[in-house]
Every structure is written in structure tokens, then in C-alpha cells.
Amino acid sequence: MAIKYLKADALPALLEALAKNARVVAPFKRDGVVQFEPWQSGKDVELDVLLAKQSPKEWVFPQCETYLKFGYRMEEPAQGATAGTATGAEGEAIGGEGAAAVAAGAEPAIPHETVEVEALNEAPAQVIFGLRPCDARGFVQMDQVFGGYGGFYFDPLYNSRRAVTTLLAVTCRDPRSTCFCTALGGCPAGQEGVDALFTQVEGGFVVEPLTEKGEAVVGTAGGDLGDATEAQAAEANAVKAEATGKVDVPFALEGIRDHLHDNIDDPGWHDLCMRCISCGTCTYVCPNCYCFSINDELVESEGERYRVWDNCFNPLYTEETSGHNPRAQKSNRFRNRFSHKFWYYPDKYDSLLCTGCGRCIMHCPTRIDIREVLRIMGAAPGAAAERAATTAVTPAATGAPTGAPAPTDGKEA
Amino acid sequence: MSRQDHIREFAAKALTEGRVDYFIGWKQGHNASEVVPAFVKEAAAVDQLVWNELCHHNLVTFLKRNMPDPAGAKIGVCVKGCDSRTLVALLQEELIDRDRLYVVGVPCDGIIDRRRLEKEFADEIVAVSCSDGRVSVATRKGNEKEFAKEEVLLDACTRCRYPNAVYADDVAGPPVPEPDRDGAKPDWSDVAGYESLSDDEKQATLEKVYSACVRCFACIHVCPVCVCWDKCVNRSRQPELVEQKVGTKQKLLFQMIHMFHVAGRCPSCGACDRACPVEIPLYLLHRKMNKEIYDMFGFEPGTKLDEKPVFQLFDVNDRFGD
Amino acid sequence: MADTTTTEAGGAAFEAAPGGNAAAGANVAAATGDSGDRPVKIIGIVCNWCSYAGADTAGVGRFRQPANVRLVRVPCTGRIDPLFALKAFEKGADGVLISGCHPGDCHYSEGNYYARRKFELLERLIHHLGIPKERFKWTWVSASEGQRWQKVVTDFVAGVEKLGPREGRAL
Numbered sequence: 001m002a003i004k005y006l007k008a009d010a011l012p013a014l015l016e017a018l019a020k021n022a023r024v025v026a027p028f029k030r031d032g033v034v035q036f037e038p039w040q041s042g043k044d045v046e047l048d049v050l051l052a053k054q055s056p057k058e059w060v061f062p063q064c065e066t067y068l069k070f071g072y073r074m075e076e077p078a079q080g081a082t083a084g085t086a087t088g089a090e091g092e093a094i095g096g097e098g099a100a101a102v103a104a105g106a107e108p109a110i111p112h113e114t115v116e117v118e119a120l121n122e123a124p125a126q127v128i129f130g131l132r133p134c135d136a137r138g139f140v141q142m143d144q145v146f147g148g149y150g151g152f153y154f155d156p157l158y159n160s161r162r163a164v165t166t167l168l169a170v171t172c173r174d175p176r177s178t179c180f181c182t183a184l185g186g187c188p189a190g191q192e193g194v195d196a197l198f199t200q201v202e203g204g205f206v207v208e209p210l211t212e213k214g215e216a217v218v219g220t221a222g223g224d225l226g227d228a229t230e231a232q233a234a235e236a237n238a239v240k241a242e243a244t245g246k247v248d249v250p251f252a253l254e255g256i257r258d259h260l261h262d263n264i265d266d267p268g269w270h271d272l273c274m275r276c277i278s279c280g281t282c283t284y285v286c287p288n289c290y291c292f293s294i295n296d297e298l299v300e301s302e303g304e305r306y307r308v309w310d311n312c313f314n315p316l317y318t319e320e321t322s323g324h325n326p327r328a329q330k331s332n333r334f335r336n337r338f339s340h341k342f343w344y345y346p347d348k349y350d351s352l353l354c355t356g357c358g359r360c361i362m363h364c365p366t367r368i369d370i371r372e373v374l375r376i377m378g379a380a381p382g383a384a385a386e387r388a389a390t391t392a393v394t395p396a397a398t399g400a401p402t403g404a405p406a407p408t409d410g411k412e413a
Numbered sequence: 414m415s416r417q418d419h420i421r422e423f424a425a426k427a428l429t430e431g432r433v434d435y436f437i438g439w440k441q442g443h444n445a446s447e448v449v450p451a452f453v454k455e456a457a458a459v460d461q462l463v464w465n466e467l468c469h470h471n472l473v474t475f476l477k478r479n480m481p482d483p484a485g486a487k488i489g490v491c492v493k494g495c496d497s498r499t500l501v502a503l504l505q506e507e508l509i510d511r512d513r514l515y516v517v518g519v520p521c522d523g524i525i526d527r528r529r530l531e532k533e534f535a536d537e538i539v540a541v542s543c544s545d546g547r548v549s550v551a552t553r554k555g556n557e558k559e560f561a562k563e564e565v566l567l568d569a570c571t572r573c574r575y576p577n578a579v580y581a582d583d584v585a586g587p588p589v590p591e592p593d594r595d596g597a598k599p600d601w602s603d604v605a606g607y608e609s610l611s612d613d614e615k616q617a618t619l620e621k622v623y624s625a626c627v628r629c630f631a632c633i634h635v636c637p638v639c640v641c642w643d644k645c646v647n648r649s650r651q652p653e654l655v656e657q658k659v660g661t662k663q664k665l666l667f668q669m670i671h672m673f674h675v676a677g678r679c680p681s682c683g684a685c686d687r688a689c690p691v692e693i694p695l696y697l698l699h700r701k702m703n704k705e706i707y708d709m710f711g712f713e714p715g716t717k718l719d720e721k722p723v724f725q726l727f728d729v730n731d732r733f734g735d
Numbered sequence: 736m737a738d739t740t741t742t743e744a745g746g747a748a749f750e751a752a753p754g755g756n757a758a759a760g761a762n763v764a765a766a767t768g769d770s771g772d773r774p775v776k777i778i779g780i781v782c783n784w785c786s787y788a789g790a791d792t793a794g795v796g797r798f799r800q801p802a803n804v805r806l807v808r809v810p811c812t813g814r815i816d817p818l819f820a821l822k823a824f825e826k827g828a829d830g831v832l833i834s835g836c837h838p839g840d841c842h843y844s845e846g847n848y849y850a851r852r853k854f855e856l857l858e859r860l861i862h863h864l865g866i867p868k869e870r871f872k873w874t875w876v877s878a879s880e881g882q883r884w885q886k887v888v889t890d891f892v893a894g895v896e897k898l899g900p901r902e903g904r905a906l
Contacts (some may be wrong), residue, residue, distance in 0.1 A: 032532050033625065033692050048535040053691055054627065063627065064659035176537045177444060177553060270482055274435075274452040277474060279631035281690045295650070295657045308657050314630075315643030316650070325643075331482065365635050365688035366470065367442045367449045608863075615865030620905045646818065654818065661905040666825045669864070669906065673817045676856060705859045709852075724856075727848035729838070733855040735874055 003236075004207040004218055005228035006198070011205070014221045015039050015129060021220075022125040022166070025059050027052040036128070045130050047200070050176055051359060055135045055287035056128050060161050061142065063284075067157055068305035069118045077109030123160040127217070129168040133190030133197070134181050134355040136167045138287025140193035144349040145290050152348070157307075166213040171199040171240055175247045178358030180371055183250055186355055188243035199236040206236035250371040253352075256378040260343040263377050264335070272373055273334035275366040280311035282360035282368070283337065288353055291317070312336045338373050416519055417464040419585035420491055423517045427489045428456040433515050436489035437472045438462040445540040446527065446550070450475065464491075464585070466525045466543040469567065471496045471684040473637035476509050489515040491585075493524075495569060497578035498680035498715030499637035504580070505721055506678070508640055518578025520589040523562065523570035528692060530565055533558060568696055569683035572600045579716050599713070601704040604697060619665060625691045626664040632685035632695055633671050638678040646670060668698070676702055677722035680714045709733070775829040775895045779804040779888075780819055782812050782847075785836035785877045792881030793888075800885045801892040804832060811835065813846025817857040824866060824906050830895035833873040834887065840877060847875070864906055869894035 006014060018024050024039040029046045036056040039045070046052075143162065148154030172179070172188035181187060191197060196214030198205040206228050209215045218225055228236075263269075283289035293310040296303055310317055313334070318327045327333050345353040354370070361369050414422075424436040440451035440461040448467040452475075453459055472490050474480065481488060492500055497518060503509045530538055530550050540551040548560045563571075577588040610618065633639045633647070647655050647667045655670065656663050671685075681703050686696035706712055710723045781787045787808045793800060809815055812835030820831045833854060841847045854873040861871045872891050876884045 031692070035625075035691070050537075064657075066658075174536055174554060177539060178537075271452070271454075274475070274482065275450040277631070277634040277688075279634040279688070280629040281631045281688075284627050284629045285690060293657070295653075297656055297658065306658060308659055311629075314648065316648055319643070329482075330479065361443065363690040365631050365690075367447055369443050372443075610865075612862075612865040612867050615863070616904055616906075617865075619864060623905075654822065662825050665864075665906045666821055669821050669860070670818055672860070673857070701863055702856070702860065705856055705863075709855060709859075724849070724852055727845060727852060729848060731848070731851060733851045 002209075003228045003233050004209070004221075004225045005204060005232050006207050006221065006225050007204040010221075010224040011045065012041075013224055014217075015045070016041060017220050017222070018127045018129075018217065022127050022164075024127045024129060025056060026129040027131075036131070039129070047130055047170055050172060050174060050179075051132060051357060051362070053359075053363065054285050055138055055357065055359065056131045057135075057138060057142065057287055057290075059126060059128060060139060060165055061146075061158055061290060064306055064308040065157065066304045066306040067120050069120060070303050070305070071116045072301040073114050073116060074111055075114050076111050121157055121160055123164055125164040126161075127166045127168060129170075131167060131169050132172050132357065133169050133188065133192070133194060134179075134186055134357040135287045136169045136193035137181075137186055137190055137355045138193075138357070139165075139167065141288045141349075141351060141353055141355070142290050143193075144351065149349055166195045166217060167193060168196050168198060168214075168217060169194040170205075171197060171236075172243050173200055173239060175243055176358060176362070177248065178361040179247050179356060180250050180358060181356035182244060182247045183253065183371075184352055184354055184356045187240075188247060189240035199239055201232055201235045201239060206232050251375045251378065253378075255380065256374065257343045257346055259378050259380055260339050262381045264339070266377065266381065268376055269335045270331045272368075272376065273331045276313075276330060276334050276368055277365060278313045278315070278330050278333065279365065280309075280313050281363050281365060282370075283311035283313065284309060285359040285363050287355055287357055287359070289337075293317075312340070338370065338377065342374065342378065414586070415464070416585040417462070420464055420517060420519065421459045421462050423583050423585065424453055424459045424462060424489060425456040427515050428453065428459070432487065433489035434483075434486040436462075436515075437475055438491045439464065439468040439470065439472075445542070446538045464519060466523070466548070466562070467527065467541060468493070468519075469524045469527070469687055471499060471635075471637050471682050473497075473500045473503065474635055474684065476500070476514070477503065477637060477642075478508065478640050479642050481513075485513070487513045487515070489517065491517045491519050492578050492581065493519055493521040494573065494575035494577050494579065495521075495680055495682040496637070497580050498575060498713075499678075499682055500715070501580050501718055502638050502678040502680070502715035502722065503640075504718060505715070506725070514582075516578070516581045516583075518581025518584045520577045520584065520586060521570075521573075522576070522589055523566045523573070525562070525565050526567040528687070530560070533560075567683060567687075568603060569681060569686075572603065574599060574713070575680075575716065580718055599704075599707060601700070601707075604701045604704060607697065607701070620661050622693055623665045623668055624661045625693055626668070627691055628659055628664060628667065629690060631688040631690060632668075632693075635684050635688035636671070636675060636679075637682070637684065638675050639671065641674075646674075668695070672698055672702055675699070677706060677712070677724045678714050679703065680716075773900050775803050775892065775900055776827070777804045777830040777832055777892060777895060778820075778823040778828045779806045779832040779834065780815055780823075781806055781808060781833070781876075782814075782835035782842075783808050783810050784842040785840065785875070786834035786884070788878035789834075789876040789880050789884040790888075792879060793884040794881075796881045798881055798885035800888045803892050803895075804888055811841065811843050811846035812850035812854075813841075813843065815850060815853075817853055817860075820857060820861070820871065821906065824861075824870075824901075824904075827901070829898075829901050830870040830872075830891065832871075832888070832891050834876045834884075837875040837877055866906070867898055869898055870901070 015024050019039060025036050026039050026045045027034050028037045028043050034046050034049045034052045035054060036052050036059060146155035146158035175188055191210055195211045196207055196209045196217050198207050207225060209218045291310050291312060292307045294307045296305050319325045327336060341353040420438055424438060427433045428436055436453045438451050439448045440463055442449040450470050450472055451461055473496050476488060476490060504511055525548055534552050534556060537553045538550055539553050542549050543562060546562045548562050548565055551557045574592055574594055577591060647670060655667055679699050681696060681699040683696045686694060689695060712723050790806060815833060823831050835847050838847055858871055862868050874887055876887060
């Protein structure tokens with residue numbers, strides 16, 4: 001597919017054109033906080049800040065979505081009619097067991113309760129612009145969970161929205177010290193899950209359509225999107241290579257699953273989780289933490305059922321009806337997040353559940369570092385003394401950027 | 414001897430003597446612009462402890478219910494003035510056992526608001542240092558900038574009335590000068606801007622500010638005086654008093670409940686504000702609540718060990734209502 | 736999704752947001768204009784021993800009073816969590832009225848002494864939330880004060896009706 005070039009000042013026009021047929025979502029700064037929000041004419045997309053506070057996952061997997069509305073009705077059978085026909089008149093109405101029995105049997109019709117159920121699934125076409133390759137890769141990993149991979153559950157809500165979502169990722173130019181995508185097989189210009197990749201070069205973007213959806217975007221842009229010159233394409237490649245060089249490779253992944261398995265009862269988990277406050281920030285900013293809970297809300301006879309993000313740090317997450325909680329301790333819940341991403345999930349879906357975006361490190365109130373956790377708990381058991389030594393001193397990752405120019409005096413942002 | 418050296422010395426002594434099982438202080442985070450809570454178990458490891466203008470974490474959080482690991486551990490902890498007030502609030506209600514504690518008070522000259530610094534740069538801050546009232550900041554791309562310390566202090570610090578710990582077993586170095594608390598009433602001018610809004614503007618503002626909430630509950634988990642933990646009314650589904658839905662209604666209700674439940678115990682240390690991943694200015698609401706409580710009772714939460722929080726007491730001579 | 740400029744200090748975020756009508760009383764006009772035809776709904780939270788009985792006394796005495804108040808009976812005003820009032824507003828109540836035994840008369844000796852401290856703070860913070868003060872009231876009505884109950888309810892409902900139903904508010 002041909003590589004294109006888009007001038008920077010033509011970006012609003014492109015988004016405007018896309019917004020005619022779809023909801024366009026992009027990172028915007030509001031009160032100093034960058035978040036993915038629906039694009040509106042006149043708003044400037046924020047691409048200087050590397051990562052929005054939250055990943056764009058909520059636009060495909062909303063934090064809270066009502067997917068069922070229901071209401072209880074008292075059916076008064078018409079004179080001489082059977083209960084069965086009364087229920088049938090309501091169309092979608094589902095009679096209780098009693099109603100079915102009455103309909104089947106010869107007993108006289110009596111007033112009975114029925115439940116009307118209405119399924120909801122809102123899936124407008126949408127384009128997410130300005131997400132990073134790690135965010136896009138997060139969707140690929142979630143696709144396995146919700147998409148029926150390996151014969152597991154196929155989620156109609158997620159998939160209907162995913163199917164109409166186009167991901168226009170922007171190459172990271174300046175990875176942060178918290179980024180570690182390359183350690184997990186990703187890259188600042190990664191293409192996994194990306195429909196078209198935009199790379200910022202002098203004066204604009206080099207655009208690489210990677211899928212049919214990406215090609216469609218190019219089609220929408222029309223004349224604004226010319227072919228990239230060889231020099232521009234080369235510049236884009238240089239940007240990508242430089243960015244890749246800036247990402248730390250903080251730990252090796254070999255045997256991490258087995259090591260986590262072997263270290264399950266390691267006291268190191270207690271030491272590492274000491275500063276965890278058991279909130280859910282890391283999971284809510286994560287591009288692929290996908291746990292949710294389902295609740296019913298009933299007011300008188302009308303109710304709705306919704307699913308809402310939940311997280312494994314919530315003490316109620318595993319609490320059973322009996323009151324027993326298999327993960328009663330903070331350290332149990334702490335261990336679960338990392339074990340899930342690097343052990344249980346890989347066992348089930350053959351890939352890791354982490355893209356290395358580093359949001360959990362940035363936004364953790366006590367800055368718990370997933371890299372540090374994996375370095376210590378993902379190492380072979382028996383290295384206990386070594387682990388203890390690593391815990392005692394400041395984590396190995398320093399602020400010194402690898403491959404970035406040394407700080408110079410007198411330069412302002 | 415610097416305050417940091419004092420802290421290390423106290424920690425080493427307490428650990429060596431077996432007075433504590435572990436000691437909670439601050440250490441450098443993943444780079445020189447961050448400080449994180451440190452849990453030291455051996456005297457040999459006390460050199461990781463630091464004290465500087467980035468030590469914003471209120472470590473009393475790690476003393477509250479379900480936090481000590483193992484349960485019942487003897488704990489040493491560093492507290493700043495504001496932190497000590499939350500500790501006193503917990504002690505007033507007998508929510509923690511004083512005999513299990515060893516408290517090191519750290520006189521505090523004010524803590525830097527790192528979020529305010531972040532707003533000044535597009536790229537990542539990797540180093541922050543402070544000397545002689547100047548704060549130097551360096552970013553990953555090599556930008557550097559200097560600020561006057563007063564300009565980048567936390568809001569909680571600019572109006573601080575208790576810079577020294579109100580309760581401590583040992584104090585790290587000489588106390589800093591105390592403001593004249595008897596002569597001057599607290600300065601509530603920070604909430605005046607909001608108070609001057611009309612009802613309609615207040616509602617629109619609150620709805621806008623709180624719609625950003627993601628209900629991660631970092632604010633309540635980090636709050637040292639918010640102690641219900643797994644029994645929190647905001648999360649309970651049996652009974653389900655607060656819907657688990659994520660609408661502005663539920664977010665606002667949840668925040669108001671938090672505010673009420675810590676009324677009379679919250680000294681507005683600002684820990685919730687700093688923990689919020691989406692930067693909701695929670696601090697100001699807590700300030701407003703404290704202002705009203707001061708107005709009603711002349712009470713400042715967590716300042717005297719022999720007091721009880723005002724909402725656990727009554728006075729037949731209270732003059733409220735008609 | 737309102738657009739505002741970046742704020743410098745944390746506090747600035749709490750200054751006037753767009754969407755709030757600067758004109759005083761604009762919300763009143765808007766609310767009454769929107770749905771002025773619906774009768775106002777008021778949640779009354781009353782203690783079992785005094786105010787609930789006082790309401791009963793008013794009923795038995797056939798004192799005419801507005802029918803907009805739905806009563807929730809609790810054992811004692813000391814049982815009333817501020818959450819109750821906030822929850823009522825969240826669920827769309829137009830006003831909340833709390834009433835119990837006069838101080839000194841509490842069936843449990845001291846429940847209302849504790850309660851009045853909470854109610855005072857609650858009242859101040861409800862105003863802080865931008866809910867007009869006419870929409871929230873707490874008072875004392877004893878079992879024998881049927882006439883006082885009538886007056887309290889009549890005055891309170893009149894105050895709320897003047898503002899009209901509340902619509903489209905988060906809390």
C-alpha cells in the first residue's frame with residue numbers, strides 16, 4: 001500500500017471529513033489533563049504529550065455500559081383468552097415458567113407477572129486518532145478475550161463496537177523512561193492492530209495505511225493526502241528507528257511464566273506490595289485490563305443491567321456469596337495482576353497481556369513499577385538473596401534516558 | 414546533621430533494638446524526580462531513606478486497617494505535620510494501637526507540587542532538586558528550568574498551620590518556626606473563589622470537575638482516615654446504597670460521601686488530591702468542609718491527642734438549628 | 736466536554752465553569768420553565784417517636800397540609816446518615832426535610848444531640864453543592880405538635896414550589 005504524506009495543517013480537515021461518517025475520538029487537553037474525547041471542530045489534538053491519562057480502551061469497552069433494560073408487568077388476561085395469547089400480544093415479552101405452564105395446560109388464565117427485556121447495543125462507527133501503537137496493541141490483546149479465541153466466549157457488545165472502529169496510531173517520537181514496549185515485542189512504530197500509522201516528520205505526517213480500514217481513511221482524505229516523497233519516507237524511518245532506540249529494555253521475558261508460577265508463595269510478594277494502596281488506578285489506565293462486573297439496578301418494576309469495569313485490587317472482586325474471600329490480603333490481589341498478565345493469560349491465549357505503555361507506573365499513587373516487580377518475581381527462584389538486594393536499593397531503572405541527548409543548560413521547553 | 418541523617422539514625426536504632434518490625438519512610442522512585450514510600454526491614458538498608466521536598470506521601474495510610482503486613486506488626490513511621498494530624502485522628506478514635514507505633518516527626522518546610530511542574534513541560538520530568546528556595550527541574554529531553562519554591566508548593570503547604578508533627582516519639586532535627594496559631598485564624602481564602610459562585614454555577618462546576626472521575630477509588634484508599642476498606646458504602650452491593658454505574662451522579666455522590674465520612678477527622682493533608690490519576694481538585698472540597706467545621710466548633714482535626722472528633726461528641730449547649 | 740483554558744493553580748479549576756448561568760436565579764427560571772407542571776416531590780426523613788407521631792397528630796387533627804411530602808420513618812435522627820439526604824437529591828427529590836424530637840426529648844436520650852451537629856454541616860455543604868437552601872430543612876417537631884408539623888410542611892413546600900421541580904442535575 002502506498003505511503004502517503006499529510007501536511008500538519010491539513011489534519012483538522014481530515015478529522016472533519018472523517019467526522020462526517022463516524023465519531024472521531026482523539027486525545028485532547030482539558031484543564032491540563034490529556035484524555036481521549038470526541039473530536040469537535042476547533043479543538044486541537046494533543047500529540048506532544050506522549051500518552052493520554054487513560055488508554056482509549058473505554059471507547060470500545062466502555063467503563064459502564066447498560067446492555068439490558070427490563071420491566072416487570074402484571075398481565076391481566078382478556079376475558080376468555082388464555083395466558084399464552086396475552087403474553088404473545090406483547091411480542092418480546094418473556095413469560096415466566098408459570099406463564100408457560102398455563103399456556104401449555106388447560107388451566108384458566110390468571111393474572112401473572114411477565115418480564116419484558118430489551119437488549120441494547122450501541123455501536124456507532126468510530127475512528128480513534130492519535131493513539132499510540134501500544135494502545136492499539138492493547139486492543140489486539142483484548143480481542144482475544146472477547147473475540148472467541150480458542151473457543152472461549154465471543155462478546156457481541158465488544159465485537160460490534162470493535163468491528164466499526166478504525167485505529168489511526170501515531171508513532172511515538174519521544175518514549176518516556178516508563179516505556180518498555182520493546183521488551184514485550186512491541187515498538188514505538190508498532191503495526192499490530194493499527195489501521196493506519198501516522199509518523200510525525202518535518203511539516204506533517206507520513207501516513208502508512210495498513211488495512212482496508214486504513215485505506216478507507218486515505219480515501220476519505222482525498223486530495224489532502226499526497227504520495228510521500230522518498231525523502232519523507234526515509235525521514236519517517238529515521239524517526240521510528242531513533243524512537244525505538246530510546247526505549248529501555250528493562251527485563252528479559254524468558255521463562256517469566258514459569259518463574260511466576262514457581263514464585264507464587266515467595267515472600268517477595270509481600271515486600272513488593274507493601275506500598276500498594278489497593279486502589280484500581282493501574283487497571284483503569286491500562287490499555288488491556290478488561291475485568292468487569294455486572295450489576296442490576298431495579299427501581300420499582302423497571303430495571304437495567306449494566307456492566308462496569310472492576311479490578312482485581314478491589315477487595316470485593318473475589319468475595320464470594322458465603323463471605324469467604326480467597327484473595328483477602330492485599331498481597332494476594334497484588335500478585336494476581338502480574339500473574340494474570342504474564343502467566344494465566346498467556347496460558348489461555350498464547351500471548352502476554354501487557355503492551356509496555358507504562359501508564360500504571362506513571363499514575364500509580366505510590367509509583368509501583370511493573371518492571372521492578374517482573375524483574376524480581378519473574379526471575380528464577382533461588383535467587384532470593386539477589387532479589388532481596390534488589391529490593392533494598394533503588395530500582396535499577398534510572399531517570400537517565402538511554403540514547404537521549406544529555407541535558408544541556410539554558411534550554412527552555 | 415541533616416534531617417535525612419536523623420531519620421536514618423532513628424530507623425537504624427529502632428530496627429536494631431527490635432522496637433519495630435519495619436520502618437516506613439521515603440526513598441527515591443524510578444528517577445530523581447519521584448519519591449516513593451519505603452519499607453525498611455533491616456538496619457543495613459536504612460541508607461535508602463531520604464528526606465527532601467518531594468516527600469509528599471502521607472505514610473499514615475500504611476498504618477490503617479488491613480495495611481500492616483503481617484497484621485499486628487510493630488511499625489516505625491515518619492510523619493510531617495499534616496501527616497501527624499491524620500495519625501492523631503486515628504489515635505483519637507483508637508483505630509490504631511499506639512503501643513505498636515514508633516513515630517518520627519519530620520519538621521517540614523513545604524513540599525513541591527510535582528503536578529504543577531508537570532504542567533510546565535510537554536515531556537517527562539526526570540530530576541527535581543531544591544536548594545536555597547530554588548527548585549531546578551530537568552526533563553528527559555534535556556530541558557531545564559528553575560522555579561522559586563513558593564511558586565510550586567502544594568496548596569496544602571502554602572497555608573500550613575502545623576509544619577511540625579503534633580505527635581511524635583522522636584523528632585528529626587530542630588523544629589521549624591510555627592505560625593502564630595492563637596493570634597491568626599486559619600486562612601480560608603483558597604475556597605473564597607468557589608464560594609462566591611451562584612448556586613447554578615456551583616452545580617455546573619462540580620458536575621464538570623467530577624465528571625472526570627474514573628471511580629478508581631485511589632482517593633479513598635490513599636486517605637489515611639478513610640478506614641472502611643472492603644466495607645466501604647460506595648462499593649457495597651449488599652446493601653447497594655450507591656449504584657456501581659459510572660455517571661456524574663454516582664461520581665458526585667461518592668465524593669460527597671467520602672467527604673462526609675472523613676468530616677472532623679480530615680485535616681486536608683491533600684493525599685487524595687495527589688493520588689487522583691485524573692487530577693480532580695479534591696483538596697478544595699475538603700478545605701471547605703474544614704472551614705465549616707472550624708466555623709461551627711473552632712475545631713481543627715487531629716491536633717490534640719486527648720480530643721475526640723467533633724462528630725463523635727455532642728454538647729447540650731450546641732446552638733444549631735431553630 | 737466544555738472547553739476551558741489550562742489552569743495554572745489547582746484552585747482555578749473550581750472557578751466558574753461554562754454552562755453555569757451567571758445570572759442569579761437563572762436555574763430557577765429554567766427549572767420552572769422546563770417542567771413547572773409536575774408537583775414537587777419532597778422526601779421527609781422523620782424519627783419514629785416525635786416527628787412521625789407529630790405528622791400523625793396533624794393528620795388526626797385534620798390540619799390541611801400539602802401532599803408533596805413522602806415520609807421515611809427512622810428510629811431516631813441519630814440514625815440519619817447525611818447520605819440519605821444526598822441520595823434523595825441524587826434520585827431526583829426536589830427537597831429534603833428532616834425532623835426529629837426536640838433536643839432533650841430524644842427517646843434514646845442523646846441521638847438528636849449527635850444528629851444536629853451532622854445536620855448543620857450537611858446543610859452547609861448542601862449549599863456548597865449549589866442546592867438552594869430552600870430545598871433542604873431540618874427541624875424539630877414533637878409528637879404533640881400537629882400544628883407545628885402543618886406549618887413546617889406548608890412553609891417548606893411553599894419554598895420548594897417557588898423554585899419548582901429540579902431537573903437535569905447530578906445531585
